[in-house]
Amino acid sequence: MDDYNSETDSDYASYWRDWFISTRGHEYFCEIDEDYLTDRFNLTGLQPEVHYYQYALDLITDVFDFDCDDETRESIEKSAKHLYGLVHARYIITTRGLQKMLEKYKKCDFGRCPRVLCRSHPLLPIGLSDVAHSKSVKLYCAKCEDVYSPKSSRHATIDGAYFGTSFPHILFQVYPALIPPKVNERYIPRCFGFKTHAMAALARWQEEQRANQDRRLLEAGVEVRRVESETIGDDSSSDDAS
Ligand SMILES: [Zn+2]
Numbered sequence: 001m002d003d004y005n006s007e008t009d010s011d012y013a014s015y016w017r018d019w020f021i022s023t024r025g026h027e028y029f030c031e032i033d034e035d036y037l038t039d040r041f042n043l044t045g046l047q048p049e050v051h052y053y054q055y056a057l058d059l060i061t062d063v064f065d066f067d068c069d070d071e072t073r074e075s076i077e078k079s080a081k082h083l084y085g086l087v088h089a090r091y092i093i094t095t096r097g098l099q100k101m102l103e104k105y106k107k108c109d110f111g112r113c114p115r116v117l118c119r120s121h122p123l124l125p126i127g128l129s130d131v132a133h134s135k136s137v138k139l140y141c142a143k144c145e146d147v148y149s150p151k152s153s154r155h156a157t158i159d160g161a162y163f164g165t166s167f168p169h170i171l172f173q174v175y176p177a178l179i180p181p182k183v184n185e186r187y188i189p190r191c192f193g194f195k196t197h198a199m200a201a202l203a204r205w206q207e208e209q210r211a212n213q214d215r216r217l218l219e220a221g222v223e224v225r226r227v228e229s230e231t232i233g234d235d236s237s238s239d240d241a242s
Helices: 015-022 053-060 070-089 095-104 167-174 197-219
Strands: 122-126 138-141 146-148
Touching: 015 053, 095 146, 095 167, 122 167, 146 167
Parallel strands: none
Antiparallel strands: 122 138, 138 146
């Protein structure tokens, strides 16, 4: 796989895209390459989804030259943001797009998992629907394999379709070394230091199931990567209340 070369991008003065990704609240977006945007094949099917499609595309690629009133300009601006988002969902699952998002992931640009036992694992943006205007963007943690709402309200209004439902999973397919190992560690509810009876019974059953599953997987030749980890604020030696 070719290394992403950021120099090719700086050859262009991409005013609109520079402005877009540096706007507050747009921290989850990466910059789409000029050559990706100008290849019509990549934009197939988007025309009916965007009002003023051609003007919006011209604005994104800095060739906008249309004398219009403020109201029309505002509509075109809005369309350009929507078009950029729709193309973004396609772009971030290309080789170059994945590399750009990977850089952002490494810098924790998407935030960190709020779950204590995930120990601030970095998150990735994800959509719960690929249809625009249906669900806002969420954040996926590869460690607990769960999704969370963004902490900041300025991210809560971003359309999830601008990232898509598959993006984090494609990223981990392309970069499997980044998949965090499964951890045999979980929070155990306790009352005054004693595990609650029902939870203790359930936890024992679940651990037994997990051990059986790991054994079956091993027999089938599938190696399960799990790491033992220290428990949090707890000496696990204390006995069940059962
Ligand atoms: Zn997590």
